């Protein structure tokens with residue numbers, strides 16, 4: 154039996170070679186012939202290149218590959234709990250608010266997801282239906298996955314600068330700074346690197362809102378919080394955080410889910426401007442302002458336009474209404490702080506941005522991905538909802554002959570209110 158050098162060192166540190174001998178006997182592996190050997194650099198390189206898929210295949214065929222050996226032998230050492238605590242500490246050092254561990258069985262969540270899709274609640278988000286059961290079965294998305302390390306990171310800016318002005322353009326606070334995907338992915342990668350430094354090579358992949366993953370359900374199972382009636386993950390310190398995961402093939406024990414504390418409260422359901430909740434824990438995305446202003450590519454249904462108010466990108470109302478968010482910590486990440494005054498800008502000001510302004514000023518922002526056309530569409534609706542003013546009317550008139558039929562149609566709708 155050969156050990157990767159780091160694994161060997163870890164094993165020695167954790168329990169010593171005697172323990173290994175015993176573990177091997179118990180596991181009916183190599184018995185008394187077990188010996189610690191160290192890979193030289195070349196072997197190590199070759200192993201790395203072998204890739205996750207080959208390891209998974211070997212494992213599926215029942216061969217005693219390095220990953221299998223590592224997990225069986227080390228798995229019997231009962232020190233995964235100590236490693237879990239170290240991973241939590243490293244996660245906190247890397248800026249995560251909390252780190253938890255979920256098993257890969259999502260149980261009834263799959264039925265919930267399929268019902269939601271069958272009811273058409275995903276609207277035009279075809280990617281939600283595109284991956285079969287991979288979304289609800291992590292081990293199908295990444296074969297060999299045994300546990301999902303799930304992490305949350307706070308994004309609430311420290312100061313609420315929303316002006317009372319009727320002409321204020323409301324942008325969801327998760328989107329006022331830099332795009333979170335890259336930042337979180339980098340941090341997750343750093344966390345994975347630290348685990349590799351401790352246990353040696355293993356199969357893993359990092360995700361944040363970038364793949365078919367049921368992030369809230371996994372985080373809930375990992376005890377990172379409970380599911381609020383608004384469907385988001387919620388803690389005693391609120392819900393203003395992003396989620397991200399590392400799928401791993403290590404046999405880390407799963408954490409227990411947290412107790413829910415919504416009680417009889419329905420504040421989030423009552424606060425929704427468009428009545429998007431079909432009931433507690435059930436959201437019809439087609440009515441959600443986040444969907445209408447970000448995901449929807451075409452025309453916004455006319456009956457919903459007046460309900461959108463001044464929200465031009467996403468919506469925070471169900472979270473703002475939640476009593477637990479009174480205790481929410483603010484972000485420690487400078488990248489999530491508002492840029493270009495996006496926390497206090499006026500509709501007229503943002504409507505005047507040319508496509509070049511839009512692309513330049515929103516480089517690195519999640520808003521950029523909706524494109525200038527949908528940006529103007531959204532602001533036109535908000536201008537139509539704002540108190541009629543000469544400035545708003547003048548702004549709308551400048552876009553009346555815009556080359557995009559989508560923009561012209563929404564501008565026409567807004568002008569009809571003046």
Ligand code: B12
Nearest residue numbers: 262265266269325362368384385386395396434443467468
């Ligand atoms: C699609 C999507 C959306 C859609 C649909 C949202 C939704 N609730 O489904 C839209 C575009 C509307 C959206 C909006 C927002 N989103 Co979004 N979104 C996602 C995404 C990509 C998938 C979510 C999903 O799987 N939905 C499908 C439904 C079926 O899944 P579900 O909600 O888990 O459904 C379960 C429950 O409803 C339950 N259920 C059903 N009936 C019942 C009944 C009972 C009694 C019970 C107990 C349970 C139950 O069963 C279902 C299956 O488990 C995730 C990222 C990811 N990959 O997970 C981010 C994510 C959920 N979004 C996020 C955010 C921040 C938002 C917004 C706040 C952004 C904004 N400010 O505009 C809003 C919030 C709106 C809201 N209240 O949900 C964060 C949430 C972080 C957190 N604290 O939980 C995520 C996790 C992204 C991330 N990586 O951080 N989003």
Ligand code: SF4
Nearest residue numbers: 425441442468470471
């Ligand atoms: S984000 Fe806004 S529109 Fe969507 S469910 Fe929450 S309150 Fe309703």
Ligand code: SF4
Nearest residue numbers: 381382415418421475
């Ligand atoms: S507002 Fe009330 S019901 Fe909604 S998530 Fe918060 S505590 Fe739960």
